[in-house]
Amino acid sequence: MMSLSRALPLSSLLPLRYDLGLPLDFPSSLASARPDLFRLSHRHHDGVPLLSLADWPDHLAVSAVQRRHQASLSDPSYRDFKKPPDSSSAPLAFPMRFPRGYGSMKKVKAWMEEFHRLPYVAPYEDASGIDPDSDLMEKRVVGVLHELLSLTVHKKTKRNFLRCLREELGLPHKFTRVFTRYPGIFYLSLKCKTTTVVLREGYEKGKLVENHPLARIRDKFYYVMRTGLLYRGKGMAQLVLEEDDVIGGMEKQMKEDVKLEDDDDDDDDDVGDHDDGGDEDECYELDTSDEESESDDDD
Numbered sequence: 001m002m003s004l005s006r007a008l009p010l011s012s013l014l015p016l017r018y019d020l021g022l023p024l025d026f027p028s029s030l031a032s033a034r035p036d037l038f039r040l041s042h043r044h045h046d047g048v049p050l051l052s053l054a055d056w057p058d059h060l061a062v063s064a065v066q067r068r069h070q071a072s073l074s075d076p077s078y079r080d081f082k083k084p085p086d087s088s089s090a091p092l093a094f095p096m097r098f099p100r101g102y103g104s105m106k107k108v109k110a111w112m113e114e115f116h117r118l119p120y121v122a123p124y125e126d127a128s129g130i131d132p133d134s135d136l137m138e139k140r141v142v143g144v145l146h147e148l149l150s151l152t153v154h155k156k157t158k159r160n161f162l163r164c165l166r167e168e169l170g171l172p173h174k175f176t177r178v179f180t181r182y183p184g185i186f187y188l189s190l191k192c193k194t195t196t197v198v199l200r201e202g203y204e205k206g207k208l209v210e211n212h213p214l215a216r217i218r219d220k221f222y223y224v225m226r227t228g229l230l231y232r233g234k235g236m237a238q239l240v241l242e243e244d245d246v247i248g249g250m251e252k253q254m255k256e257d258v259k260l261e262d263d264d265d266d267d268d269d270d271v272g273d274h275d276d277g278g279d280e281d282e283c284y285e286l287d288t289s290d291e292e293s294e295s296d297d298d299d
Helices: 010-020 026-033 064-074 078-082 106-117 135-150 159-163 175-181 213-274 280-298
Strands: 007-009 038-042 049-053 156-158 186-189 196-199
Touching: 007 010, 010 026, 010 049, 010 156, 010 159, 026 038, 026 049, 064 135, 135 156, 135 175, 135 196, 156 159, 159 175, 159 196, 175 186
Parallel strands: none
Antiparallel strands: 007 049, 038 049, 156 196, 186 196
């Protein structure tokens, strides 16, 4: 709905499949499940497969900023009453959460107030009549990126994934500069050598403010896998210890059995010295020992 042609290439949607919570077979499943909204088509000049919009639903063409404004009017909070109407937090303003010490600068405050005085252009509205080099177009770009991140499950995605949608969304070539120009709205993470764009208002103390149902399922799955690996690791270590105990116990038992056999042999020898009614082999061994002892005495 935010694209210029009301269609998106499937190749541009594939990288965003996980972030948007789409199923593996979303091209066919979306078109079959909601034929009133989606249909599969091909681009005329190159035949690229597209996911097109079959009909324009007016009730869905509402941005996250507009829904937030409507919620504040229907159920205002203490902060909504406290805000003056001509402040930088006027209605239809982007929520700002600056890094520590950044938002208190006078130049930044003046710049943000001037930015919020500009009219809000919803990402679902036609922006063909706006000057591409104007500040209003820059605010429209911020609104499009803000809405796109609001539609994701975890309120974040990789920066390279957004570049795949640049032409379809009508974004300028260097649109990624808005992420650094507006640090109160966006946050860039460089972990694991990957640039991830995060929506600041979506997180509070490192946790999602509005936990998506799919995000809860993923968190539970991650918890099960993590604890399962830990328990399995402990189980394997315990299994190794048990095997060592078994082997050690078997060796100890074998040593005790050998010792008992040696003691039994010694007892049999003592009994044979005093008993003349033994077997022939025992008598032969005893006679041999007696002869050896007698030869020793003779020597």
